[in-house]
Amino acid sequence: QVSSREAAAGVLPFVRGIVAEESVWRGLWRPGLAPNQLAMGCAIGCRNGLYPMMRDTLGWAGGAEGKVGPTGMFAAGLLAGACGYVLASPLLQVKTQMQAEAGRVGADGRYETGVRAGC
Numbered sequence: 001q002v003s004s005r006e007a008a009a010g011v012l013p014f015v016r017g018i019v020a021e022e023s024v025w026r027g028l029w030r031p032g033l034a035p036n037q038l039a040m041g042c043a044i045g046c047r048n049g050l051y052p053m054m055r056d057t058l059g060w061a062g063g064a065e066g067k068v069g070p071t072g073m074f075a076a077g078l079l080a081g082a083c084g085y086v087l088a089s090p091l092l093q094v095k096t097q098m099q100a101e102a103g104r105v106g107a108d109g110r111y112e113t114g115v116r117a118g119c
Helices: 004-009 011-022 024-029 033-063 072-102
Strands: none
Touching: 011 024, 033 072
């Protein structure tokens, strides 16, 4: 189990402790991988999908005929990206929770490492 003393020493010793006990894949990457992929797909998909609508709406609201300028494109990208990440934030919270609760299960069925060690 990674102690709170190691965690207080900084991020690097904390990560080293996780890697030493559970490996890079099982300890750091696998927990929360699926929700992270879903969240990024949602965020990027929404951003790319909403951008043309936001750009055209800003152009229409500004009374522009045809293409909007760089400021309108920037604002449309900012709004579309913000919408995408707002929609993806619950999945990112799930990913963080899964990573925090991840741990190695011993032969007796109890967690040996992680937040729930001993349970």
